[in-house]
Amino acid sequence: xxxxxxxxxxxxxxxxxxxxxxxxxxxAIQPGELLALLGPNGAGKTTxxxxxxxxxxxxxxxxxxxxxxxxxxxxxxxxxxxxxxxxLIPELRVxxxxxxxxAYYPDPMPVxxxxxxxxxxxxxxxxxxxxxxxQKRQVQFAIALVGRPRLLFLDEPTxxxxxxxxxxxxxxxxxxxAEGCSIVLTTHYLEEAEALADxxxxxxxxxxxxxxxxxEMRALVVRKRITCRTCLRAEDLRRWPDVQTVASDQxxxxxxxxxxxxxxxxxxxxxxxxxxxxxxxxxxxxAFTELTQEVR
Amino acid sequence: xxAAVGTPNPRPWRAxxxxxxxxxxxxxxxxxxxxxxLLLPAALYLLFAVVLFGPALAKDPKTIxxxxxxxSIVGVMGPGMFGFGIVVATERDxxxxxxxxxxxxxxxxxxxxxxxxxxxxxxxIMGSMAAxxxxxxxxxxxxxxxxxxxxxxxxxxxxxxxxxxIGSLASAKSAPAFVNLLYLPMIYLSGILFPLxxxxxxxxxxxxxxxxxxxxxxxxxxxxxxxxxxxxxxxxAVAVAFTVLAARRITRWA
Numbered sequence: 001x002x003x004x005x006x007x008x009x010x011x012x013x014x015x016x017x018x019x020x021x022x023x024x025x026x027x028a029i030q031p032g033e034l035l036a037l038l039g040p041n042g043a044g045k046t047t048x049x050x051x052x053x054x055x056x057x058x059x060x061x062x063x064x065x066x067x068x069x070x071x072x073x074x075x076x077x078x079x080x081x082x083x084x085x086x087x088l089i090p091e092l093r094v095x096x097x098x099x100x101x102x103a104y105y106p107d108p109m110p111v112x113x114x115x116x117x118x119x120x121x122x123x124x125x126x127x128x129x130x131x132x133x134x135q136k137r138q139v140q141f142a143i144a145l146v147g148r149p150r151l152l153f154l155d156e157p158t159x160x161x162x163x164x165x166x167x168x169x170x171x172x173x174x175x176x177x178a179e180g181c182s183i184v185l186t187t188h189y190l191e192e193a194e195a196l197a198d199x200x201x202x203x204x205x206x207x208x209x210x211x212x213x214x215x216e217m218r219a220l221v222v223r224k225r226i227t228c229r230t231c232l233r234a235e236d237l238r239r240w241p242d243v244q245t246v247a248s249d250q251x252x253x254x255x256x257x258x259x260x261x262x263x264x265x266x267x268x269x270x271x272x273x274x275x276x277x278x279x280x281x282x283x284x285x286x287a288f289t290e291l292t293q294e295v296r
Numbered sequence: 297x298x299a300a301v302g303t304p305n306p307r308p309w310r311a312x313x314x315x316x317x318x319x320x321x322x323x324x325x326x327x328x329x330x331x332x333x334l335l336l337p338a339a340l341y342l343l344f345a346v347v348l349f350g351p352a353l354a355k356d357p358k359t360i361x362x363x364x365x366x367x368s369i370v371g372v373m374g375p376g377m378f379g380f381g382i383v384v385a386t387e388r389d390x391x392x393x394x395x396x397x398x399x400x401x402x403x404x405x406x407x408x409x410x411x412x413x414x415x416x417x418x419x420x421i422m423g424s425m426a427a428x429x430x431x432x433x434x435x436x437x438x439x440x441x442x443x444x445x446x447x448x449x450x451x452x453x454x455x456x457x458x459x460x461x462i463g464s465l466a467s468a469k470s471a472p473a474f475v476n477l478l479y480l481p482m483i484y485l486s487g488i489l490f491p492l493x494x495x496x497x498x499x500x501x502x503x504x505x506x507x508x509x510x511x512x513x514x515x516x517x518x519x520x521x522x523x524x525x526x527x528x529x530x531x532x533a534v535a536v537a538f539t540v541l542a543a544r545r546i547t548r549w550a
Contacts, residue, residue, distance in 0.1 A: 053398040076400040083398065086391035091325040092318055103314035104400045127325075147400075 005064075006031050006151055006182055007052050012061030014047050014206075021047040022058070023206040029151065034173065034183040036193035039203035045186045046084070048203070049153055052184070053081060065151070077106055080149030082140050084156045084186075090129025094120055097128055098142050105147030117175075118142040119168040134160045141169055145176070152176065152183045158192060170196060218281060224260040228252050228267060229276040240266065252276055311402055315409035323379075323413055333378060333417055337371030338424040345432030354433040364425065364434050365444075365512055366489040369505050371421035372448045373482065375414040376455030377462070377475050383410065384463025384546070385471035393546060403543065411456050418452045419445065436516070443515045451508040454531045457538035458504070464542040504534050 005028040014022040022044045037045045050056045051063040054070030065075040088097050102108035115121040158166045201211040229252035237246045242259040257263040353360045387393045422445035466474045486503035500506040507527040513520035
């Protein structure tokens, strides 16, 4: 069965002078998924987005959007874009900015609907130049939605937003996904990726180092953390099978283990007075840190 | 890979109309930006042709016409060169141009909107020049004023192209300086305000302002230099060449 990808980078390499921004990099976006692109600064996330948007061309490999060259108007009429650094026209009001971008699309949402969806209705007559930085991001989000895109590119969409505005954005994204829209999200907020993403792709030094669901990414970092107060000695525990690290502080021992269950059973058997037992899974943040550290 | 099912925009003209509407709103809402272009030509005409040299020029209709034409063409140059130059450079710097490129926004709609705005400004300038002309004892028939205005409005195109080109090269901060670097020498070296010595005639021929001046003189039936169609061709060449260069620059691949 053929996988239907609505956007694809196939073995692309992109250099800027001597810097290799992307190195034999492949990525596919499937219909209806929210893909979070994660990576440290300079990893190549923006370059990947730029190639998919047709703003730059790969030195090697190919970029396709809906099976077409990304710069084709037919492909672009099906996408919405929120770039990280794009100031809109300061003299135009919020509703006017949305109306302007709506004119580029064949079947845009009505402006009042976009204002309601993004929580911008109270600001509709406010000039863009007089908005706070968070409100400006909301307007940029609104213009990304107005064309009823099948694929939405969002570069750090919630930077500078207050909690309520971020909730509006998250709710809007969940609604779009439910309606079948695909989303490519780059974010530094790992909890955002954890809350929204169907799939995560981790990029470092221009290479795709891991991709999968949030749970699969967590599983890549198979460790779990065990915290407890015990009379057992740290140096003895380090020799146990499945134990990876042991550290102690005033709260007790902190153990990371690949097979938590067997370690916990052995701990309880070895120390009947053991208390304060806590077991926690590694989060996406830990998975991200470990994965990206490996390529540094 | 899934095949594209995108529908064509059923109302492509709408992008042009909306761009033009919002470009005009943007300019009307920033009077400090447009004010100097609009006021300068008529103000200079009033200063030189009325206040400073009014009585002397009253007996010299040729010079007053020369002055009127010169300041009118200074007015034609401003909106295109400064308007395009600064707006394009600013949009480039602030990432708006990058966003436009990523959206299904036709570049031509944006260019046409800015060009129409420049032409609208030139129309206002020509209206103000027509209004103050009699104060300097210049009495041109209505049809001649209309002819001059139409030529000047159309003649703003090469200056828009020059501004577009500067905007595609310069940063927002340096664009005004670069525009002035071209604008001020062009005023002086085109011979539209000060007659040049014969030995410097060739410099004037390099300037679109000189060619526009000769076309306007042709329209009102005053002696002029060269074949008017050659002047038209030279202005068209400047407009096309600099528009193409600038468009290639701002749409080039990163």
